[in-house]
Amino acid sequence: MFAANVVGQPLALTEQLLVLVVAVLISIGTAGVLGAGLVMLTVVLSQVGLPLAVVGFVAGVDPILGRIATMNNVTGDLAVSTVVGKWNDAVDFTDGSWVR
């Protein structure tokens, strides 16, 4: 949506759905390395006919977006670990220590 706004080329609803599906599929197969999202962004942009120059704009704020996304990722890891620990009674949640 940002790319479409920058270049003044609004996306139809079907194109937005296409972006959503392609982004989800690509994110599954993307390697967990820094900056990989920018490379994969080019694939999404080309799918809907947006210019790849937009990647240059996003690259300027990618470090900020990456920090936020990483924090989200780590919080998810912790949440799932907590659920597994609770189900297996592996953690004493009164003081946060390991049961065994």
Added chain:
Amino acid sequence: MAVGIGTEGVGVFSSLGALVLAVAIAVVIHIAFTYLFVLMRVVAGVSPVALLRGAKDAMLTAFATRSWLVPPPTWMAPRSGRRLP
């Protein structure tokens, strides 16, 4: 980028700010609803505040280092000081 600003104007920067703000708000909603409410409260029955209190160091480390490999040592040592078995 210079060409883009020359053709689109400095309004691009406000769009970039809006992009960052939208991502930040989306992440906050995602953490609050999916992790804290659904996973913690509904699925596990654990206080979301307890997760936030325990995850504070890991979240800050992840934000500061932009790496998901660095934070694990901060959460693998429980508050009691005991290490993983």
